[in-house]
Amino acid sequence: MDVSHEEKIRYLKSCYLFTGLSAKQLERLASKIQEISADLGDTIIQENDPPGNIFIIKEGLVEIRKFDKETNTSYRLGFLGKGEVVGDMAFFDETLRSASVIAAEPTRLFVLSGSDIEQEKKSLLGKIFQETPMGLIIAKNAAKNMSRRIRIANNTVIEGLKKELSQMQTRQAMSVLIVTTLVLFSLYVFVVQAMSHLQSFVFSTTFLSVPLLIFFMIPIAYVIKKSDYPLSMYGLSLVNWRQEAAEAIKLTIPLLLIILFYKWMLLHYVPNFMGRPLFDWNADINEIGNYNEAPLRMKILPIALYAVFIPVQEFLVRGVLQSSFQRMLLGQYRLFWAIILANLIYSASHVYISITLGFMVFLPGLFWGWLYSRQKTIVGVSVSHFITGLWAFYIVGIS
DSSP states (O other): OOOOHHHHHHHHHTSGGGTTOOHHHHHHHHHHOEEEEEOTTOEEEOTTSOOOOEEEEEESOEEEEEEETTTTEEEEEEEEOTTOEESGGGGTOOOOOSSEEEESSSEEEEEEOHHHHHHHHHHHHHHHTTTOHHHHHHHHHHHHHHHHHHHHHHHHHHHHHHHHHHHHHHHHHHHHHHHHHHHHHHHHHHHHHHTGGGGGGSSOTHHHHHHHHHHHHHHHHHHHHHHTOOGGGGTOOOTTHHHHHHHHHHHHHHHHHHHHHHHHHHHHHOGGGTTSOSSOTTTTTOOSSOGGGSOHHHHHHHHHHHHHHHHHHHIIIIIIIIHHHHHHOOSTTHHHHHHHHHHHHHHHTTTTTOHHHHHHTHHHHHHHHHHHHHHOSHHHHHHHHHHHHIIIIIIIOOO
16 A cells, blocks of 8 residues: 555654654655565565665564674574664665565565665755764764674674574583483493393403493494584593693502502401402402413403493593583583583492492592593593502402
8 A cells, every 4th residue: 555645754753763854854755765565584685785775664573684604504683673774874884784684574664765865865964964064074974983883793793693502502412412321321231230140151240341331332423423523522632642641640649549548448447358468459350260260361351351441431421421511511610510410420330330339439530520621631531540440459459
């Protein structure tokens, strides 16, 4: 339906962009504007197009969107409704459109053409400031500066949205990985417990746990590959591995001394340990038969399997769980809680062997969680874990 000339004037008077214009100026402006309609999804202004028409929303709603080449994503900046003006920066500068305007619902707009804008910039504003040309220059410069600041603000908003989107995508990927890992950890414990009757037929439980854990790694590896994040995010990095391993060994020495002191306390105050040597190589590995009569390869094989088992376990607990928790959680203490949560799961995974072992590995696990957060690679924690386990269960003999 055509809009009368008087209705156009009334509408222009209510629009902030034309506040202060005289009746004569409004008459001339009303004669130049046309009414158009846009359906849902129609593009009214395309980002990066040359400046042109100014649009005044009569009815409906439009969405402002800005495209980012880096992420290949269009970000929503907001919505504008009845009485708002879009494209008005073209009145102040000649730069390309800074954002796209898309109809969010059926919308009717008044449009002032680009050629009319150029004419009005020379005549309309010129007449307003004809007695004060300096004021015209100042107003024009101020308007350009305002336009520049708005464009900068838009870019700032986009950077913030990009950061939020990246964080959301990371949390989503980490949540999928955590759920997958927890499910597989639970299945691992159930399967190992279900196979407990086989322990009497193997030289060491390591023969059962290592193949199972490696098998359960396959789905986790698939999820990690699908996430497209670098392996270094999960602690899989050999950068400075010699320094990390050396530091881990040095920091592990106090832990070894604590374990030795703990064994000494057991020998003096726990009846089951009294009379046993301080260093008891046979304690944990001699599960069937006589360890001293076993072939050399059977003595070494459990330790070799243990050396394989430790990096896999540390990758799951520290590299996957702790890293994921740290990226998912918010707040000042997210690292602390990431270490605690990952370590609780790590300790719980030992309960199927014995509840005592579950408690025993908790404190060393905190140390390894801290070490991983310091080095951000599983190399150091794997070396420390292997040395500690070898010392505690195969040399000192806490079992």
